[in-house]
Amino acid sequence: MNVIVIVPDDHSRRAMGAYGDKLVLTPNFDQLAEDGILFTNAYAAAPVCSPSRAALLSGQYPSQVGVHDFLMLNEKYKDRGLNTSALIYPQVLKQNGYVTGMIGKWHLGTAPERHPLKRGFDYFVGYEQDLAPYNPILDVNGVTQEIKGHTSDIFVKYAKEFLNDNKDNQFSLNISFREPQRPWDQVPKQDLDAVSHIDPIVPERDGVDTEWLKKMTRNNYAAIHALDRAVGEVVAEVERLGIADKTIIFYVGDHGMLIGHHGYFGRGAVGVIAGDEVVGSENIANLYDEAIKIPMIIKWPGVVKENIVINTSVSNTDVYPTILSMLDINLSGINNLVGQDLTSFIKSENDDDRAVFAEYNMENFGNAKLRMVRLGDYKLIKRFGLNAKSELVDELYNLATDPDEEQNLIADGSSAQIIKRLEDLLYQHMKEINDPAL
Template sequence: MSRAAPNILFILADDLGWADLGVYGATDFATPHLDALAGEGVRFTQAYANSAVCSATRFALITGRYQYRLRGGLEEPIARSGHVHGLPPEHPTLPSLLKGRGYDTALIGKWHLGHPPAFGPLKSGYDRFFGNLGGAVDYFTHKPGVGDAVPRDLWEGEVPVERAGYYTQVLADEAEAYVRGRAGQARPFFLSLHFTAPHWPWEGLGDEAVSRELRDLFHYDGGSLRKYGEIVEALDAAIGQVLAALQQTGQARDTIVVFTSDNGGERFSRTWPLVGQKTELLEGGLRVPTLLRWPARIAPQVQDQVAITADWLPTLLAAAGGAPHPDHPSDGENLLPVLQGQAPVHPRTLYWRYKAQAQRAVRDGDWKYLKINDNEFLFDVVADPRERANLRERQPEVFARLRQQWLDWNEGFLPITDEVFTHGVTPDVQADRYVPERATRAL
């Protein structure tokens, strides 16, 4: 592989809403660094997360495939069944495939794909890991729960460590040091910078005293629009710090920077004109702010191409001169031809399911079929992004076609069964393994 291969910085926010950046409509707080990134690169208008919740999207990101192919990707059992579930170490991943092409690979921040000794970043393609293994930590104590008996969820490799400071800033400092250390190196780098912000608990930079008094990290009775703005602004400043390191070390031009979120926002997020939030298959739970900058190869643009999390594996591998593993073809699509003006914007067909299929969704071209419990809808989400005009009676053939498409697609993936979320079952029943290739339909 030639050193002409680009560096890759993949930045993932946690629970950031569709309109939580200035360039997407935020007005209550400022995101100058991310707004500048948007002006220098690509701003997607129709980019989606693979799931309306966190770890499920991360399975899709790292494998480039629908998360429903792996038991750990089914509706966040990782959060409910201890250390049983995770990403199988033998599964090809974005970092392992890039590592095979000569990349130095690092994850700084949130993993949430299973715990050691069975699972972990170092087992799935990363050369280096610093961050939290679980879903969320307190911004100051770096603990996943409240109380002295709860251990810190902060790791260097597989060794627990301590750091003082606000977690968003701690991650930014680690990432800046990594970027500066890679300057002048012969091997390109792939850095996954996965923040926990703006995920709860609702703590800004000056809230260390609040952190010490907190009784529950879920913090259902806390937070405010102002506090949420402080968390997002701290995230924006942290990203600006890392981007400045790229610029100051002369690496910015040949580094692909991607910024996106793992799902829609939570209670304080701005989603206008969309409705819905995290855990919902409405547009506000799935559509996410997404930016890409590669000065050497891609011109600044506003991009209407429909995209999804699983697209990043084939896209970034193509940029590095590689391709997905032939035994595990991606359910995503290489976006580079569209971004480089070599192919026109084209329709996509995307699928989702959530809550044991109580929520179902298909986006096919401009049409979206949505099922929530016993209620079924058909929307033109380009003309009606707020999903208010149910067209199932006016367009019965389209409604029936998309409804059946979802049923046919769903047959190819792991079902949700009781043991997925059951504690204490035997490991051979619940351990993660590959799903047989019962379907080959791609996006």
């Protein structure tokens, strides 16, 4: 079997037809969900790019592999990134005879020893952090050059080339699209036109310009349409080449995006919306579901039936061990994996409770150490390194009765038992991974 892992940038779980948005246009994602397995409670290990991507590739939590906040292109970060000692899954696949490719956003360190071609990839076309939507400057197998066109179309072109060159090989391909990262309106006209009629449903908050929020959401839909179109082309090429029956496809978000939710704008690092402006841009840390919950779909042809929905809470740290299990590669010799093999959940359509965790150490535009645990309907967020009492800074939500996380139950006396249980799980997890927040 082959494996393709597709990762977007800032694609909120809510913004997909398969997840219940009746306005967004995502026919290819919706078809992928019908053909595969839709996870309704998938979480990123962190709510910003670099640590989340580090978790997906390493099967470990970001604090275990040296990535805390999103990496920036400055002197502070020139020697930082994903620990080279972390064995990422493309390295394992390469050791097992797979041709490995990476197209798109890397964002895990600029030092030569951290270059994708030194980290288990045979083929790399991509970039580190920022990318112009049109005519981007890309690293093409170690050579930097400008490529004409829109990034979504460019990445599809290179993906098709990789697939055609390796259709007769066992391969692993990661495609990390730029979309739907801002600016959302910088996409081909066909994508803008496709959503121009939509009147989005947006959060209503005091002090927020609703019309501006609708415009921003509509533009976000345009970028998602471009992403959906690109993913559809990749899937169609797999089918055209006659390798669909032996190619597993993962679609896994890197984190979410708040667009007016709770009055904020951004990912795990947000600013406050005042009228039609964002104040503070990225200086408030959060672990709301809108920031940390992700879309996750897996198509596993020939093994499981189609149109499966799994409600068990899962993490993007689970992708690594799940891929290796699907490909019948022995996990026993790989140390430090904390992600869980999901194949048993998938095959049995199991919805048993399972605790999942997330973390965010904000470093760039503020200082914060947030940790999260979810078990069943309840979600606890704790802040470390502060002098205030926990009932003033921590959060507890019942996601069954309060899915929008508007009612913080942390100071509710009747919640003491569930808080204790979740705290015990969280502290046990933090000790197991040697979390520096302790």
